[in-house]
Amino acid sequence: MNQPAPAPSAPTLPVSLAANPKLSSWLKFSSSGEVTVSPGKVEIGQGIVTALAQIAADELDIDLARVQMIRASTAVSPNEGVTSGSLSIQQSGRALRHACAEIRQIFLRQAAERLGVGIDTLHIEDGIISGPGNLRTSYWELADEVSLDRDATPGVTPKIATSRTLAGHSVQRIDIPDKVLGRPRFIHDRALAGMLHGRVLRPEHARAQLRELNEDGARAVAGLVAIVRDGSFAGVVSETEHGAEVALNALRKGATWSDGELLPDENDLASFLKAQPSESTVIGKKTAASSGTVARTIRRQYTRPYLAHASIAPSCAMAQWDGDRVHVWTHSQGVYLLRADLALVLNLPVENITVEHLEGAGCYGHNAADDVALDAVLLAKSAGGRPVRAQWSRQGEMSDAPFGAAMAIEIEVDLDARGEIIDWRHSIWSNGHAARPGRAAQPALLAAFELENPFPRMVSTNPPQANGGGGDRNSVPLYDFPSWHIESHRLTTMPIRTSALRTLGGQGNVFAIESILDEIAAERGEDPVAFRLRHLRDERAKDVIRAVAARAGWKPEKLPGIGHGIGFGRYKNTGAYCAAIAEIESAEEISVRKLTLAVDVGEAINPDGVINQIEGGAIQATSWALKERVRFDRERITSTSWTEYPILRFSEVPDVKVEIIQRPDMDPVGAGEAAHGPVTAAIANAVFDALGVRVRDLPITRDRIIAAMDLS
Amino acid sequence: MPSVRFRLNGVELEIDADPDRSLLDILRGHLGMTGPHFGCGAGECGACNVIVGDRAISACDTPLWSVADKDVTTIEGLGTSEQPHPLQRAFIAEQALQCGYCVSGILMSAAALLRRNPSPISREVKEALDRNLCRCGSHNRMVRAVLRAAEEMAAE
Ligand code: FES
Ligand code: FES
Numbered sequence: 131m132n133q134p135a136p137a138p139s140a141p142t143l144p145v146s147l148a149a150n151p152k153l154s155s156w157l158k159f160s161s162s163g164e165v166t167v168s169p170g171k172v173e174i175g176q177g178i179v180t181a182l183a184q185i186a187a188d189e190l191d192i193d194l195a196r197v198q199m200i201r202a203s204t205a206v207s208p209n210e211g212v213t214s215g216s217l218s219i220q221q222s223g224r225a226l227r228h229a230c231a232e233i234r235q236i237f238l239r240q241a242a243e244r245l246g247v248g249i250d251t252l253h254i255e256d257g258i259i260s261g262p263g264n265l266r267t268s269y270w271e272l273a274d275e276v277s278l279d280r281d282a283t284p285g286v287t288p289k290i291a292t293s294r295t296l297a298g299h300s301v302q303r304i305d306i307p308d309k310v311l312g313r314p315r316f317i318h319d320r321a322l323a324g325m326l327h328g329r330v331l332r333p334e335h336a337r338a339q340l341r342e343l344n345e346d347g348a349r350a351v352a353g354l355v356a357i358v359r360d361g362s363f364a365g366v367v368s369e370t371e372h373g374a375e376v377a378l379n380a381l382r383k384g385a386t387w388s389d390g391e392l393l394p395d396e397n398d399l400a401s402f403l404k405a406q407p408s409e410s411t412v413i414g415k416k417t418a419a420s421s422g423t424v425a426r427t428i429r430r431q432y433t434r435p436y437l438a439h440a441s442i443a444p445s446c447a448m449a450q451w452d453g454d455r456v457h458v459w460t461h462s463q464g465v466y467l468l469r470a471d472l473a474l475v476l477n478l479p480v481e482n483i484t485v486e487h488l489e490g491a492g493c494y495g496h497n498a499a500d501d502v503a504l505d506a507v508l509l510a511k512s513a514g515g516r517p518v519r520a521q522w523s524r525q526g527e528m529s530d531a532p533f534g535a536a537m538a539i540e541i542e543v544d545l546d547a548r549g550e551i552i553d554w555r556h557s558i559w560s561n562g563h564a565a566r567p568g569r570a571a572q573p574a575l576l577a578a579f580e581l582e583n584p585f586p587r588m589v590s591t592n593p594p595q596a597n598g599g600g601g602d603r604n605s606v607p608l609y610d611f612p613s614w615h616i617e618s619h620r621l622t623t624m625p626i627r628t629s630a631l632r633t634l635g636g637q638g639n640v641f642a643i644e645s646i647l648d649e650i651a652a653e654r655g656e657d658p659v660a661f662r663l664r665h666l667r668d669e670r671a672k673d674v675i676r677a678v679a680a681r682a683g684w685k686p687e688k689l690p691g692i693g694h695g696i697g698f699g700r701y702k703n704t705g706a707y708c709a710a711i712a713e714i715e716s717a718e719e720i721s722v723r724k725l726t727l728a729v730d731v732g733e734a735i736n737p738d739g740v741i742n743q744i745e746g747g748a749i750q751a752t753s754w755a756l757k758e759r760v761r762f763d764r765e766r767i768t769s770t771s772w773t774e775y776p777i778l779r780f781s782e783v784p785d786v787k788v789e790i791i792q793r794p795d796m797d798p799v800g801a802g803e804a805a806h807g808p809v810t811a812a813i814a815n816a817v818f819d820a821l822g823v824r825v826r827d828l829p830i831t832r833d834r835i836i837a838a839m840d841l842s
Numbered sequence: 843m844p845s846v847r848f849r850l851n852g853v854e855l856e857i858d859a860d861p862d863r864s865l866l867d868i869l870r871g872h873l874g875m876t877g878p879h880f881g882c883g884a885g886e887c888g889a890c891n892v893i894v895g896d897r898a899i900s901a902c903d904t905p906l907w908s909v910a911d912k913d914v915t916t917i918e919g920l921g922t923s924e925q926p927h928p929l930q931r932a933f934i935a936e937q938a939l940q941c942g943y944c945v946s947g948i949l950m951s952a953a954a955l956l957r958r959n960p961s962p963i964s965r966e967v968k969e970a971l972d973r974n975l976c977r978c979g980s981h982n983r984m985v986r987a988v989l990r991a992a993e994e995m996a997a998e
Contacts, residue, residue: 175941309942749979
């Protein structure tokens, strides 16, 4: 059959720009010498707003200080979906760079016309456009005559890497001074005129129904404005935050709940996960031209527990009704997506809902930010048009928010007589890793499941492999094994609520792959760095491994009680490359003394910002690997405070060294999730190096080490 | 309603409120002072830390009555935009945070440490901050920033 030859790669717009082509939706100039940039991505402590400002200033040739960044809002911002998956710099950054390049051209054309000179004679410096002799104008002067109410066109070429002056250089983040000076910057610290305070009552036992509610106690509390009840959703609205807390406690005493639903056995997660009904998908398959003879097969099982996002701030939102319109202030990662879900629950057209972003604390994925926004909206219905601020408790944050899904991972490897890998089989059992709002025909927000006419509880799904996958993220090996078969079993029941936590399944899969590889290398008596390099073809991958090995002086001398291990991964198999070497000390507990990392994020726009994110990821991963595990009995989540859900403390934090391999000509990718998998694996491998035992169940605690010793 | 007198960032105050209410609730709810943050309400995270006398304490589990006649310092009293405290300057210079929600409490623990011990070593800084949690993993930068501030203060 004759097919027309594909057009010689017609230029296309970056995805985010194609979805939001109007140039004025990204950028506006003022005649007073400022440019406002309006991205659809939001600041979650990762420094994105600064990196985007750098890109805009660079492409337009203006001083960074002239750039005003606008917070995302459904009223004004381009719709860029969700700020997640380390995609912001890739998506928003590229879109903005292209938009700015085109806008710059538009202004240059206008200036050339006004000044009566050729466009090539013009030059821009801090917004001043100058030509031959004394001819000059500026963005600010031309702002009123140039309309940006037009669509972006494909084919504009942004500056080449070497002529960028800001991108690629470390600059101070623009949000930091406020945060250090204690100025009200977080949503938690904003007060709206006439604002009331709300709290929602939630059951202790999983999914219990509210049977009866005696409101007398709460009614007697000073300052009470309303008690709200709709099915099992109940809450209070008060003049003061203190009053709301007291009323909530009174309401709790008056509540009678049904029995809850049975939770799994926390001590046998693998059996639970494997026994559940599931949907199976083949994620990857590679067949060998000729297969060797199998001399031996090794099979290992790895598990990761449920993990809490455990933001330092409890989730918070504000909402205000005006007739049948509602305005919502939120620290959600996706203002449009949240709006879509609110529209479903409220049965309102999206135009009636404005969702505006205000910064929250780090969320590390889909936490309760969206849930509390619906809480505020429902409570505010009874506030007579006054705004209501709702905030969760620490306990709620640790038990009612979605968790990162527990995983059981089995890897089976066929080895030939020389101990070389000839076939590789990787299977994952896990709940889905995504139940974000705004993506389905049903809402994903907690209160929606509690209403008198409830929406069905959403069962988490996995993003497709093309978007990096979910439970299967990073499960396809980056190594050049002759053949493999990768399979993912996504549970179709969900007794414990799960959704996106940093890396989705990436941390678990990299931990499993890098652990078994280490084991195979050790059995062959081969150096684990050499073994990895021998199985990799991708030079960027090899470079980070070589760089980290050199930086850590691989392999450091063997001392009693001290161990070293390496881990490597490329986030989502398409994002940042990261290799980590851990130095651990084994005493009463395992402590990580030092982490050395090398990363390649393509073009690092703000190198210090990238290092900051990698350091943070490495420390968080250490916390996950050594300490974290959501605890529960058969009725309820029991790890509802920092005592029961400990995270790494200052005295336990390792020294972290990060080396960046700059690649100015490569598209930038995000750094926030690159370190988790490699660091977890490096720690586990270092524990083996020190103690000679393989701990395959996270977190690596003293008990787990003793259990692993008993087994071996 | 009984009243409680104390000094807040150098200013004498008299608060008419139930003396059993938490200092944090008084600061944020009553006085609209949002520098100290709520994180857990149980003395477990340090997001709400303030200095009372010369020690950093968690305001969320400190009853109002217990600060009667004492000096209370919050992040608002540490430095200003025009004249930031050396710690604040150092946190900016080291870019010592990610989301920054934990930072106001951490700065107060660090400030109390530097009052007691103007030239701490790294281990002492970690000990002084050990009751403060940071979920973003900015610990090492924060320790560096505290050491930097101590050096600057010694040089001044
Ligand atoms: S809010 Fe006071 S210690 Fe956590
Ligand atoms: S910087 Fe986010 S919690 Fe510390």
